Amino acid sequence: MSVKEIFETMDYGPAPESAAEALAWLVDQGDRFGHFINGAFTKPGDGFESRNPATGEVLATLSQASQTDVDAAVDAARKAQPKWEGLGGAGRARYLYAVARLLQKHSRLFAVLESMDNGKPIRESRDIDIPLAQRHFYYHAGMAQLMESELPDAEALGVCGQIIPWNFPLLMLAWKIAPALAMGNTVVLKPAEYTSLTALLFADICIQAGLPKGVVNIVTGDGAVGEMIVGADVDKIAFTGSTSVGRRIREATAGSGKELTLELGGKSAYIVFDDADIDSAIEGLVDAIWFNQGQVCCAGSRLLVQEGIADRFHTKLRARMDGLRIGNPLDKCIDVGAVVDPVQLQTIKAMVESNTAGELYQAACDMPENGCYFPPTLITGLETSDPLMQEEIFGPVLVSSTFRTPGEAVELANNTRYGLAATVWTENVNLALDIAPKLVAGVVWVNATNLFDAAAGFGGVRESGFGREGGWEGLSAYTKSKGKTKPLAKVEAIAGEGAPVDPIDRTAKMYVGGKQARPDSGYSKPIYGKSGLLGHVGLANRKDVRNAVEAAAGAKGWAKATGHLRAQILYFIGENLSARADEFAHRIDAMTGKTTGAKEVETSIQRLFTAAAWADKYDGQVHGVPIRGVALAMKEPTGVIGALCADEAPLLGLVSVMAPAIAMGNRVVLAASEPYPLAATDFYQILETSDVPAGVVNILTGSHAELAKPLASHLNVDAVWSFSSSDVSAEIEKAAAGNLKRTWVNNATATDWSVDHSRKFLQAATEIKNIWVPYGE
Numbered sequence: 001m002s003v004k005e006i007f008e009t010m011d012y013g014p015a016p017e018s019a020a021e022a023l024a025w026l027v028d029q030g031d032r033f034g035h036f037i038n039g040a041f042t043k044p045g046d047g048f049e050s051r052n053p054a055t056g057e058v059l060a061t062l063s064q065a066s067q068t069d070v071d072a073a074v075d076a077a078r079k080a081q082p083k084w085e086g087l088g089g090a091g092r093a094r095y096l097y098a099v100a101r102l103l104q105k106h107s108r109l110f111a112v113l114e115s116m117d118n119g120k121p122i123r124e125s126r127d128i129d130i131p132l133a134q135r136h137f138y139y140h141a142g143m144a145q146l147m148e149s150e151l152p153d154a155e156a157l158g159v160c161g162q163i164i165p166w167n168f169p170l171l172m173l174a175w176k177i178a179p180a181l182a183m184g185n186t187v188v189l190k191p192a193e194y195t196s197l198t199a200l201l202f203a204d205i206c207i208q209a210g211l212p213k214g215v216v217n218i219v220t221g222d223g224a225v226g227e228m229i230v231g232a233d234v235d236k237i238a239f240t241g242s243t244s245v246g247r248r249i250r251e252a253t254a255g256s257g258k259e260l261t262l263e264l265g266g267k268s269a270y271i272v273f274d275d276a277d278i279d280s281a282i283e284g285l286v287d288a289i290w291f292n293q294g295q296v297c298c299a300g301s302r303l304l305v306q307e308g309i310a311d312r313f314h315t316k317l318r319a320r321m322d323g324l325r326i327g328n329p330l331d332k333c334i335d336v337g338a339v340v341d342p343v344q345l346q347t348i349k350a351m352v353e354s355n356t357a358g359e360l361y362q363a364a365c366d367m368p369e370n371g372c373y374f375p376p377t378l379i380t381g382l383e384t385s386d387p388l389m390q391e392e393i394f395g396p397v398l399v400s401s402t403f404r405t406p407g408e409a410v411e412l413a414n415n416t417r418y419g420l421a422a423t424v425w426t427e428n429v430n431l432a433l434d435i436a437p438k439l440v441a442g443v444v445w446v447n448a449t450n451l452f453d454a455a456a457g458f459g460g461v462r463e464s465g466f467g468r469e470g471g472w473e474g475l476s477a478y479t480k481s482k483g484k485t486k487p488l489a490k491v492e493a494i495a496g497e498g499a500p501v502d503p504i505d506r507t508a509k510m511y512v513g514g515k516q517a518r519p520d521s522g523y524s525k526p527i528y529g530k531s532g533l534l535g536h537v538g539l540a541n542r543k544d545v546r547n548a549v550e551a552a553a554g555a556k557g558w559a560k561a562t563g564h565l566r567a568q569i570l571y572f573i574g575e576n577l578s579a580r581a582d583e584f585a586h587r588i589d590a591m592t593g594k595t596t597g598a599k600e601v602e603t604s605i606q607r608l609f610t611a612a613a614w615a616d617k618y619d620g621q622v623h624g625v626p627i628r629g630v631a632l633a634m635k636e637p638t639g640v641i642g643a644l645c646a647d648e649a650p651l652l653g654l655v656s657v658m659a660p661a662i663a664m665g666n667r668v669v670l671a672a673s674e675p676y677p678l679a680a681t682d683f684y685q686i687l688e689t690s691d692v693p694a695g696v697v698n699i700l701t702g703s704h705a706e707l708a709k710p711l712a713s714h715l716n717v718d719a720v721w722s723f724s725s726s727d728v729s730a731e732i733e734k735a736a737a738g739n740l741k742r743t744w745v746n747n748a749t750a751t752d753w754s755v756d757h758s759r760k761f762l763q764a765a766t767e768i769k770n771i772w773v774p775y776g777e
């Protein structure tokens with residue numbers, strides 16, 4: 001066909017990219033790979049084949065790492081870490097910059113290899129995966145450069161174990177390795193078993209960049225190797241993959257003190273209002289669900305379209321689907337490539353076949369005869385309860401439902417256990433910006449979809465995991481505060497027996513939903529001081545936890561109160577505490593047998609004032625991202641936070657947790673100091689007189705060991721913190737795996753409450769939602 005004829009018919013002509021260079025590189029490596037440990041490739045061991053999913057051809061043989069390999073990699077990383085951190089930010093920045101340059105230099109080789117290994121169209125690997133991976137290293141070279149000046153209190157965690165999936169092999173590697181190295185950590189990374197080749201090519205880049213030995217180590221293998229890394233002597237695990245494996249890792253690391261970030265699955269809503277630019281919204285959908293064959297954690301896989309335009313929208317969408325070209329990933333004209341592996345293809349097929357609801361439409365496009373291909377698919381007319389509206393398919397399958405009002409759209413969008421991303425299409429900016437804060441998701445795109453950049457943190461809420469990758473917020477996952485930790489011994493109450501100092505029975509109640517509440521158990525315990533019995537407190541049980549969480553969950557309005565109002569109330573609490581300072585100081589001294597009460601009260605008042613000061617100042621950011629728009633990094637409250645308060649500082653421990661949490665719009669369920677609970681039960685009298693709305697602060701008394709599990713396993717609790725001296729960290733983290741709630745536990749290390757940790761608390765009390773909006777040309 002002549003060029004003129006092609007122009008006339010507008011037919012596609014195949015434009016295949018050559019595989020020669022990538023194949024030559026594989027041959028150069030001997031087609032068999034060992035692991036990359038301590039700066040060199042090990043001898044290939046027993047292993048498995050890595051295939052091209054488009055053709056079934058074997059590309060290389062990879063080694064399955066043994067425990068000895070994993071240990072050697074961790075050992076190399078451990079040895080290399082102090083020197084790497086010691087280079088300083090500017091020193092590390094040079095290496096990261098060199099890596100970015102080399103990725104750029106070899107970008108076509110990476111793109112071709114990625115498409116051959118994963119099956120994604122070359123247009124995507126060439127224009128999205130590889131450039132974004134480069135950008136991540138450039139961006140984090142900058143972060144390394146700025147670390148000392150901008151994060152003066154931060155230091156590296158140490159050795160990070162990183163486990164990544166197969167959908168964006170090099171990009172996920174970049175998301176993990178770049179920030180870790182920038183902050184002075186060393187890494188042991190395991191690529192997914194289906195797609196390890198670009199990680200091994202990256203190892204080659206590390207050699208070319210002269211990266212010091214042991215800073216990056218790459219071991220290959222399946223989930224068993226992942227488990228070995230999780231169990232190894234590492235300081236952090238960073239995981240991206242399925243929610244079920246994420247949950248297992250949460251359980252396995254519980255109580256180990258290992259930091260953990262999880263970037264898991266999603267079922268992200270794609271909401272189209274009736275005033276949307278329909279053609280753009282349809283092109284957006286092509287990117288949302290057929291990009292990377294739908295194997296995208298944040299894929300817009302759940303279409304919600306406003307009823308009035310639904311028929312027209314679906315008709316146009318089907319026509320667009322018919323125009324998609326599916327086939328050879330190396331062909332530059334291809335829209336949809338191959339699914340990563342026959343196993344994944346089978347999973348997709350089985351899920352689609354199991355569905356009997358709605359109406360199924362599959363694109364009338366030419367399907368390749370062989371290879372792992374699945375046609376672009378649309379299932380319309382589903383109800384929100386249908387399994388395919390809830391389950392992540394991770395394939396090119398779009399499910400669709402309709403809504404009538406914006407309120408209904410929000411309700412349907414949020415009706416999922418996930419919370420990774422959401423997309424909103426409307427020409428009405430008021431509507432878009434009204435909806436964006438109501439969507440429970442870590443990322444919201446307005447009139448665009450699947451936009452990523454190193455400057456805008458990515459990550460989810462709910463069962464989509466926790467932690468952010470990218471941006472300033474991503475760095476906290478790879479740093480800790482400077483300073484040594486001290487162990488925390490169990491704090492015991494003063495033992496005693498006998499009659500009350502005061503003849504009137506004083507059994508302090510608990511504080512739930514703005515009211516004083518008797519414990520459901522009907523049991524109480526005596527609290528003694530040096531001078532004798534001081535009073536009794538109730539012993540809360542599971543039911544009291546439930547009531548307190550219900551009260552907290554009901555006080556939703558607090559999240560919407562202005563920062564100014566929250567500040568006013570916090571100041572008022574401080575003022576009222578100040579008026580009764582002596583009484584509180586005596587109470588603390590009486591319970592603890594010490595004379596530190598006055599100081600503790602004074603510091604508590606300061607803490608309240610500090611939180612009040614922050615309430616209207618802990619702002620988000622606007623990220624300049626390299627697209628026609630900006631990303632608004634909004635700080636949203638985490639939700640309902642359950643906390644076991646410090647035993648040793650009965651008032652200050654409680655106030656230090658409560659004040660920043662409520663300053664940010666959270667509601668709290670606080671378990672008072674176990675040995676010295678009376679400061680907390682006195683404190684709610686202050687709350688009662690300070691205009692704190694009912695349910696915003698709830699206070700329970702009793703045994704931390706008994707309250708830990710019900711709090712951590714309650715599905716309406718979004719985060720659990722523990723500063724208790726009881727040994728409950730492991731139990732909390734294990735129970736929190738259920739709905740993957742955020743945890744912050746002390747693992748038996750002491751917190752110096754005299755130091756103001758407000759910033760840490762503010763950070764833990766907020767989730768960043770990045771809202772991408774069009775802006776400028």
Ligand code: NAI
Binds near residue numbers: 241242248
């Ligand atoms: P997966 O979660 O099993 O695999 C991801 C990574 O974790 C791989 O490197 C794997 O080797 C490793 N891994 C597996 N079991 C492990 C364990 N027990 N401990 C530590 N590491 C372990 O995902 P898989 O099986 O490849 O895909 C299954 C489903 O997971 C997909 O259909 C999709 O729904 C979801 N998925 C979600 C991803 C996301 O980005 N959200 C990415 C990949 C898969």
